Amino acid sequence: MVEWAQLAYLKDTQVNISSEFSIIKKYLSGIGASYLNTNGINLAGGDDCAVIAANSKLLISTDTSVVGVHFLKSMPADSIAYRSVAIALSDIAAMGGKPLAFNLSLAMPKFNPDWMKAFKRGLQKISREFKLPLIGGDLVKGPLQISVTVLGRPEKKILQRSNAQSGDILCLSGAVGSGYIGLKEYKRSGELNNKTKPYLFPSAQIDYGRMIASFTSSAIDISDGIIQDLSHLISSSGVGCILDLDKVPVVDKQYVKQCLEFGDDYQLLFTVPPKKLLALQDKLNSCKKKCHTIGVMGGKKLILTNNNGSIKNWDHFQ
Amino acid sequence: MVEWAQLAYLKDTQVNISSEFSIIKKYLSGIGASYLNTNGINLAGGDDCAVIAANSKLLISTDTSVVGVHFLKSMPADSIAYRSVAIALSDIAAMGGKPLAFNLSLAMPKFNPDWMKAFKRGLQKISREFKLPLIGGDLVKGPLQISVTVLGRPEKKILQRSNAQSGDILCLSGAVGSGYIGLKEYKRSGELNNKTKPYLFPSAQIDYGRMIASFTSSAIDISDGIIQDLSHLISSSGVGCILDLDKVPVVDKQYVKQCLEFGDDYQLLFTVPPKKLLALQDKLNSCKKKCHTIGVMGGKKLILTNNNGSIKNWDHFQ
Numbered sequence: 001m002v003e004w005a006q007l008a009y010l011k012d013t014q015v016n017i018s019s020e021f022s023i024i025k026k027y028l029s030g031i032g033a034s035y036l037n038t039n040g041i042n043l044a045g046g047d048d049c050a051v052i053a054a055n056s057k058l059l060i061s062t063d064t065s066v067v068g069v070h071f072l073k074s075m076p077a078d079s080i081a082y083r084s085v086a087i088a089l090s091d092i093a094a095m096g097g098k099p100l101a102f103n104l105s106l107a108m109p110k111f112n113p114d115w116m117k118a119f120k121r122g123l124q125k126i127s128r129e130f131k132l133p134l135i136g137g138d139l140v141k142g143p144l145q146i147s148v149t150v151l152g153r154p155e156k157k158i159l160q161r162s163n164a165q166s167g168d169i170l171c172l173s174g175a176v177g178s179g180y181i182g183l184k185e186y187k188r189s190g191e192l193n194n195k196t197k198p199y200l201f202p203s204a205q206i207d208y209g210r211m212i213a214s215f216t217s218s219a220i221d222i223s224d225g226i227i228q229d230l231s232h233l234i235s236s237s238g239v240g241c242i243l244d245l246d247k248v249p250v251v252d253k254q255y256v257k258q259c260l261e262f263g264d265d266y267q268l269l270f271t272v273p274p275k276k277l278l279a280l281q282d283k284l285n286s287c288k289k290k291c292h293t294i295g296v297m298g299g300k301k302l303i304l305t306n307n308n309g310s311i312k313n314w315d316h317f318q
Numbered sequence: 319m320v321e322w323a324q325l326a327y328l329k330d331t332q333v334n335i336s337s338e339f340s341i342i343k344k345y346l347s348g349i350g351a352s353y354l355n356t357n358g359i360n361l362a363g364g365d366d367c368a369v370i371a372a373n374s375k376l377l378i379s380t381d382t383s384v385v386g387v388h389f390l391k392s393m394p395a396d397s398i399a400y401r402s403v404a405i406a407l408s409d410i411a412a413m414g415g416k417p418l419a420f421n422l423s424l425a426m427p428k429f430n431p432d433w434m435k436a437f438k439r440g441l442q443k444i445s446r447e448f449k450l451p452l453i454g455g456d457l458v459k460g461p462l463q464i465s466v467t468v469l470g471r472p473e474k475k476i477l478q479r480s481n482a483q484s485g486d487i488l489c490l491s492g493a494v495g496s497g498y499i500g501l502k503e504y505k506r507s508g509e510l511n512n513k514t515k516p517y518l519f520p521s522a523q524i525d526y527g528r529m530i531a532s533f534t535s536s537a538i539d540i541s542d543g544i545i546q547d548l549s550h551l552i553s554s555s556g557v558g559c560i561l562d563l564d565k566v567p568v569v570d571k572q573y574v575k576q577c578l579e580f581g582d583d584y585q586l587l588f589t590v591p592p593k594k595l596l597a598l599q600d601k602l603n604s605c606k607k608k609c610h611t612i613g614v615m616g617g618k619k620l621i622l623t624n625n626n627g628s629i630k631n632w633d634h635f636q
Contacts, residue, residue: 021550042375043476043478046479046480046554047413047478047479047480047554048379048408048409048410048412048413048479048538048539049377049378049379049409049410049412049413049415049470050377050378050379051375051376051377051413051472051476052372052375052376052377052378053375054370054372054373054374054375054376055372055373056372057360057369057370057371057372058369058370058372058376059367059368059369059370060367060368060370060421060453060454060467060469061366061367061368061421061454062421062422062423062454062455062456062465062467063423063456064423064425064456064458064460064463064465065458066425066458066459066460066461067460068460069458069459069460070458090366091366091367092366092367094366094367095365095366095367095369097367103378103379103380103467104380105380105381105382105465107382107384107463135378136378136379136380137380138380138381138382138465140382140383140384140387140388141384141387142382142384142385142386142387142461142463143384143460143461143463145382145425145460145461145463145465147380147382147423147456147463147465149378149380149421149467151378152367154369158361158369160361160365161364161365161366162364162365220366221366232339236364236365
């Protein structure tokens with residue numbers, strides 16, 4: 001169909017310009033425009049495609065957020081916008097990359113200026129935070145869904161899921177459960193507070209991912225829950241793991257099981273060869289970042305050692 | 319969330335692998351995999367991001383298709399898949415580019431194996447036709463929507479909307495109205511036939527776009543209808559146009575007005591400096607492609623000369 005159009009109204013013609021283009025112009029154009037040059041974007045918005053001057057490898061990832069599945073209709077539109085982009089950025093973080101730009105496809109059932117204004121604020125917030133321009137996308141009528149494609153530039157070493165080795169230490173960037181606890185608290189209070197903030201405005205671990213890239217053998221984000229994402233890492237790498245669940249930091253100890261199985265967290269799960277662990281920990285500590293050692297790779301199975309009963313994974317289709 | 323996972327089932331573990339990943343594995347993995355190397359794709363599926371080895375400029379465009387808005391629920395799933403990708407490819411065509419790969423985000427309310435099988439067939443069909451691998455995306459639960467992001471490599475000259483000059487000839491690659499006539503006929507017959515095929519399986523004008531790139535001053539596809547898209551070209555270029563509507567070829571002369579205003583066509587509209595027109599026409603003729611001259615650029619207004627009454631544009635939000 002059509003890209004974000006930087007459309008000057010045509011006056012004195014016989015043609016009516018549609019509201020789609022005026023919405024794009026008012027609410028979705030120019031976001032992060034000051035980062036275009038630095039990030040190698042030659043052309044953004046207003047044409048059929050955006051143009052990127054890519055002189056190295058590029059990372060690309062797409063994530064879709066659906067009302068009632070990935071977020072609540074009642075959530076503030078700035079949060080809906082912010083977290084839709086953050087979730088996609090998290091995949092760039094998990095590859096140890098630096099984000100360059102994003103595309104946004106927004107389907108919405110009707111136009112509400114206040115909602116759009118807040119949505120724009122959310123996009124501006126995350127754009128500023130990661131110095132990231134919005135370079136195009138699509139605006140369509142339909143049930144509320146946001147699909148975000150992020151482009152990134154990898155570090156020299158691209159962090160994959162598939163290179164974990166037997167003997168590597170399994171590490172986690174931070175506590176799990178902010179998705180579960182944040183949503184639960186938001187449903188209760190409907191407020192932005194310390195508990196809901198990590199859910200409403202989740203932090204993509206971009207700096208963390210870039211920092212660990214040269215030390216680690218594999219990494220993944222834990223958006224689908226730590227067990228499920230660990231399963232992906234294991235099967236990609238062809239090596240098992242013993243995970244000590246009691247070592248996994250959780251946001252709220254009253255809800256250990258839920259924190260472990262809910263997902264919607266954006267911490268990084270990664271493996272480090274033992275001889276590199278201390279150097280990595282020193283580096284992270286010096287930047288006041290944590291590194292939780294929670295297991296060890298080896299064998300052919302995933303073995304969970306814990307006292308919390310069986311673990312179930314969150315699955316959209318069950 | 320998660321990329322297309324090439325997931326080997328983990329046996330003998332305590333972990334259930336979710337159906338999301340088995341759907342991805344069965345229906346959305348490996349499509350166009352034989353084109354990965356040629357198209358510079360280092361990594362596709364099964365990790366957080368895909369990795370592209372980009373040594374030149376890249377084009378990127380996203381298009382979203384929504385059930386009941388951009389396609390009918392009753393349409394065959396192979397057509398839904400095919401046209402969702404074709405629509406995105408059309409933007410690459412309009413920039414004169416060669417498509418390299420695509421990302422697909424599929425939201426669907428429930429899993430139906432027959433539907434998924436047909437959907438996969440549609441993806442394979444367009445993948446083969448354009449030698450295009452599917453390199454990642456997202457599968458989520460939600461109202462049926464398909465969001466496709468296409469990456470492409472431009473020719474030396476990137477065809478933009480913004481360079482039309484006064485005196486340039488306005489040209490069109492083929493007849494308008496196959497969207498309107500095809501949908502109308504599909505609603506009547508529910509069949510794949512000569513009339514519905516251009517609607518169910520629209521042709522992205524990739525070859526055409528690459529062929530005209532070095533001759534033309536500007537181009538756009540006419541997915542939103544010829545008048546609306548001409549308006550974009552005019553406003554981007556800052557030059558008016560006289561369009562002779564009677565010269566615009568239409569698919570069915572009984573429905574001139576509808577063919578002109580409905581959109582959902584994927585022909586290219588472009589401008590050519592007069593001195594290059596003959597050479598371009600020769601080139602196109604030698605490949606049995608048409609080039610309809612339908613107007614001339616100039617002035618500050620869009621002037622429509624026609625005998626068919628006033629023209630209204632198709633707008634999702636009206």
